[in-house]
Amino acid sequence: MxxxxxxxxxxxxxxxxxxxxxxxxxxxxxxxxxxxxxxxxxxxxxxxxxxxxxxxxxxxxxxxxxxxxxxxxxxxxxxxxxxxxxxxxxxxxxxxxxxxxxxxxxxxxxxxxxxxxxxxxxxxxxxxxxxxxxxxxxxxxxxxxxxxNTIIEGRAMATIAKQIGAQKICVSGFDYAYSHDLFESLEQKLAGPTISAKYHVKFGTKDFSALISQLLSAECDTVVGAIWGGGFLAFVKQANPFGLFKQKKFIWGAEVGSHEMANSLKGDYPEGIWANSYDLWYFKGPPxxxxxxxxxxxxxxxxxxxxxxxxxxxxxxxxxxxxxxxxxxxxxxxxxxxxxxxxxxxxxxxxxxxxNHRVNTGEFWGPMKKVGDSNILHMSPPTYFD
Amino acid sequence: MIMTTNPAFLFVHAMNSLALGMNLFIIAVGLTLIFGVLRVINFAHGAFFMVGAYVLLSFTRWFEHPAIGFWIGAVAAMVTLGLIAYFVERHLLCHLYEKEHLLQLLFTFALVLIIGDITKIIWGPLQHSVSYPPGFNGAVNLGISYYPAYLLFLILLGPIIALFLWVILEYTRWGRIIRAARLDREMLLALGTNVKAVYSIVFVVGSALAGLGGALAVPRMAIEPGMDSLVIIDCFIIVIIGGLGSMWGSFLGAIILGISTIFGTLIFQEWEIVVVYMLLIIVLLWRPSGLLGTPEKERH
CATH class of the missing domain: 3.40.50.2300 (Response regulator)
Incomplete structure (x- = not known):
């Protein structure tokens, strides 16, 4: 079709x-x-x-x-x-x-x-x-x-971690520059919560079984993630049957709060996780x-x-x-x-x-929730962090 | 490392290895069958896997009932790939059998690019997702641990497909002809067997298995352009470890790849990819024709 x-x-x-x-x-x-x-x-x-x-x-x-x-x-x-x-x-x-x-x-x-x-x-x-x-x-x-950039994103993650009462944090991302820089920034900005474990997976991997088992057994109460795109989608679908998203709090960067991601996953999207997006069509913003x-x-x-x-x-x-x-x-x-x-x-x-030639660009962050009858989750309420 | 001594943790990892291996086996066995008989290394096998995934996506959208959409979609993925494969083999690939191998490689590589673009035109560049079929979205209590029902299904389906193919290859007339075609196609031609039909059937069945593998992989991954690129590499690793052309070789190769990927990630973290390729090198040095492969000199 x-x-x-x-x-x-x-x-x-x-x-x-x-x-x-x-x-x-x-x-x-x-x-x-x-x-x-x-x-x-x-x-x-x-x-x-x-x-x-x-x-x-x-x-x-x-x-x-x-x-x-x-x-x-x-x-x-x-x-x-x-x-x-x-x-x-x-x-x-x-x-x-x-x-x-x-x-x-x-x-x-x-x-x-x-x-x-x-x-x-x-x-x-x-x-x-x-x-x-x-x-x-x-x-x-x-x-x-x-x-x-990763400084702005890491800072937002640190603020949210404190806000949702995180104590011990596990971080996970693809093994390359973006994730390493992001978690370094997060670690520097964290005030209170600490990072207890870091799990990096091969860039572009599609099988997250080992990571899911590691997260299930890890002694952290919150997971901060940066696996993006199809990788996040596969991770969610593989983690759902294990009930991972019900056992820990989740803060996930890498724009997985975008409407296209919510639309792809629909009912499989883990409700309640904090995610980010550059833009949201449903944001009631300035003219x-x-x-x-x-x-x-x-x-x-x-x-x-x-x-x-x-x-x-x-x-x-x-x-x-x-x-x-x-x-x-x-x-x-x-x-x-x-x-x-x-x-x-x-x-x-x-x-x-x-x-340093950087722009003060921020992103929307918020918990992903069901809104009305739709099975496509929305970020509700979205807050702009820059 | 404390975790690795936990029996439930080890059990889940062992099961994950099998599930990954069996999903890859369903795809790789088609590749090895085709190579065994047609002597063609089909680079487009991964692209066939991808088309299978997209066909399933369309069926889950056409049928409101998720179970009907999923299971009919899985069958439709096999049928669609069978039809595509029949067209490709009868009208295109058959002209290249007598030509040098390089042309066959270029042809199947061209198919990868063409199929990649066609899928993007039909289904768009964005990612799609299909949920687990009803009844398979939860976990089952296996005593030692809870384990996802869908993965258990894959773990069981792999050996069923392997046994089914084995029975056909060993105990049926067509199976005997296919085995004979692997060893000596000139003799088979001389005996008056319709070798053309054998080639078509094997290419169709092998490609249909790629389609089924793609459909069954969908609940665990994103449907997106380029999803074929990693799968084809895994499939080649499996058939090289197991032995090109050997059905049980690919079964064994798939389990070995599953174990080395899952336990490799657990023990060596980011060095996991090295583990797989080291294994490949060791097998090639020790048994150049793969663990269960037939050495080339024994063929005619």
Whole structure:
């Protein structure tokens, strides 16, 4: 059966490839290279993320473009692999002559692209990857990070842990930069509760039997997790028959509180766990948020929109504001223009820290609950932590 | 390490190893059957597994009753994959039997990419989930510990499928022909056997098992693009350890992979992946044709 909504999303991407990615070249275009996963398991994030880029680009071009030029995005599939992404980044710079890079998804992949940006002296705007290594240990002046980073997420987790009365905490995530940075940040911010055990699983694993047994036997009262996407989905389904979610309190990051995750799991979603999301279509926010949601709903063809578009939408808007302020997309001037820049976003005013190039982006956090007759859980009430 | 001395904890891990192994066996046995007879390494076997999962997803949406949707969907996954496999074997793959192996590899790899894109067009790029079928969503008290009913079902289904295939291969006329095709296909042709039909049947049955494996894996994992990539690696590990073409070899290989994955994660944590590949190297050095495989020189 053709699922209209999903096919529609895919259709938008195909449209993007042919209209945004391969435009008729003219001297009056400003080319930005986009690195997103559009195939394999990463497509679930990459394709909705591209919707945010399309939305922002359309708005910019309808208002006359940037510095008198039409903005065009050239999209490349990273396949969620660092080597593929860095090769694609080099190709975008040398062959496509893009002036700025935008992406990617998954911290390991973005760190690889960041190395290319550093060597080629070209600005990389990272709207989704959260590791603080990007703008910390591996910082260089051409990298900018508009995602909610692991410091902000770890701080929110620490606050919630105290709020729900956690004493001993077990942490679990995929064994890579994001989870390690996140739990380090959590440990630093914890006041009262302590981390009693850390369980890291192989990146991308689909079998969580061993982890579930370890968590069932562990002497912690609260589990803080960071396994994301299909991994979280599989973990929940494998843990449910063991009754794991009834035995301990759960705080789970990595955007598993998104509507798309709740919609995928429906009745299997563990009620009462605290989770986070960049955006929620049902959030009663400021007029700017309502306007963004309406435009996104129109683009996606569904009222219950995806969470990822807001990240790339805000990223493109930052980039656009920076290029406008600099009057050019030339790297050195663009870096200067972006440092300290503030813009209004659908979720309030955000600023790029001139020191570490991080944006004060937060996320919604809250317990996942049944609302009305629907079997799709909602975050209720959502609180914005930044 | 205190946990590893707890009998209930060890029991649950042993059962988890079997459940993982048996789910993978249902998929890998199809791959090994196809290789044994057709001598084709089918990279698209993982993609067939993925299609099986998506077919089940559609059936659970078409039928309001979850049990009907699930079980009919599982059968439909087998049938759909059988039909796809029949088309692929009869109209495409059959032209490559006399060509070099590289072309066959390229062809099945191309199938992986084509099927990946088609599934994305039909079912979209987002993740989907299907619940356990009614009656299988809880845990059963086994005395020593509670254990999920669905995993018990998988643990029982694996040996049933293995025995069923064994009886067919050992005691039926078609089984004898298939075994003969493994050892000497030229002789079989000379005796007037319809080898074309044997090839089609084996490819259809092997692929249908991949479809069933995909459908049965669904309650425990996300249905998403790329879900085939890890499975095909596991399947190759199983058939290499067990012996390419050996049905019981893949059964044994699946149990070994299940144990090394589950206990490897428990004991070595993030080094678990090394355990599996070390095992693979040891088997290849010790018995290059796999634990229960037939050495190539014994074939004709």
């Amino acid at each position: 053709l699922h209209i909504k999903n096919s529609f999303l895919f259709g938008i991407t195909i449209y993007a490839y042919f209209t945004i990615a391969f435009p008729v070249l003219s001297a009056e275009t400003l080319k930005i290279g986009v690195l997103m996963p559009t195939s394999g398991s990463g497509a679930a994030y990459g394709i909705p993320a591209i919707n945010g880029i399309i939305l922002a680009t359309n708005e910019i071009n309808e208002n006359g473009g940037l510095i008198g030029k039409k903005v065009e995005f050239v999209i490349r599939d990273t396949k969620l692999k660092p080597s593929v992404a860095s090769a694609a980044a080099k190709e975008l710079i040398t062959k496509e002559k893009v002036q700025v890079l935008f992406g990617a998804i998954s911290s390991g992949v973005t760190l690889a692209v960041s190395e290319v940006a550093k060597n080629e002296k070209i600005v990389l705007f990272a709207p989704i990857s959260k590791t603080t290594a990007l703008t910390g240990k591996k910082f260089h002046k051409y990298i900018f990070q508009s995602s909610a 700017a948020h309502k306007k963004f949601q309406q435009a996104l709903a129109k683009l996606e063809g569904q009222k219950e929109t995806n969470m990822w578009p807001i990240t790339t939408y805000v990223g493109v808007k930052f980039l656009a504001a920076g290029i406008t302020k600099a009057g050019t997309s030339e790297s050195e001037k663009l870096v200067k223009a972006l440092e300290g820049l503030s813009i209004d976003t659908p979720l309030g005013r955000k600023t790029i820290d001139p020191e």
